[in-house]
Amino acid sequence: MSTIHRLSDMEHGELRWQHVALRAYGPDNSGAERATRQILIGTNEHSSHFHMRYFAVQPGGHTSLDQHPHDHGVYVLHGRARLRLGDEEHELGYGDVVYISGTEVHQFFTLGDEPFGFLCVVPANR
């Protein structure tokens, strides 16, 4: 069944949608700033090929250092970040698109005073 999730408002500089659960995303309880995750398209929507999630990482925060077999499609919606991608580092801002292939090491660090927010597409089966 098709589904629409409407953007409702901003909270702490992060996007919020109607009827979408706000989840804590805590890759590092020993010091990472608060980060959140919202599943915009997932198992609730019966999406069997891909899922779309929104992550927001507050200033000073970062995502976990990840390496896994599945790939990511990232679209930056707000803020800036430094991306560790394999052996390289890149600075990202609004509208930048990153394809992170499977097994590539990756980690996002928020830069500046605004939360970093991005869409992250993954295979449904991972």
Next chain:
Amino acid sequence: MSTIHRLSDMEHGELRWQHVALRAYGPDNSGAERATRQILIGTNEHSSHFHMRYFAVQPGGHTSLDQHPHDHGVYVLHGRARLRLGDEEHELGYGDVVYISGTEVHQFFTLGDEPFGFLCVVPANR
């Protein structure tokens, strides 16, 4: 291999990325206004599970009336549209998310004076 596509600028109210080909999207040559398509993550990026595209439809324009087995994940980046989705109609704006399940009839009509732009995620094999 991982890839970054950087947002470069706006043109005719549409987003443009470095090193991403601009393609015409012409569902209806008999009167639809100009629409464009850019493949942000696709076969060039060796993405084997999902593809991410950006579509922009100028004021007065629309996408084709589509019905196909594969599903869509849509994220609205700018502008407004009326969406025909099955037997229903919905108005969409910035940040709204639509999951269009397979076989659902769908068509977007740009509303207002600004181009309507959205991300559209699809299965790589379709």
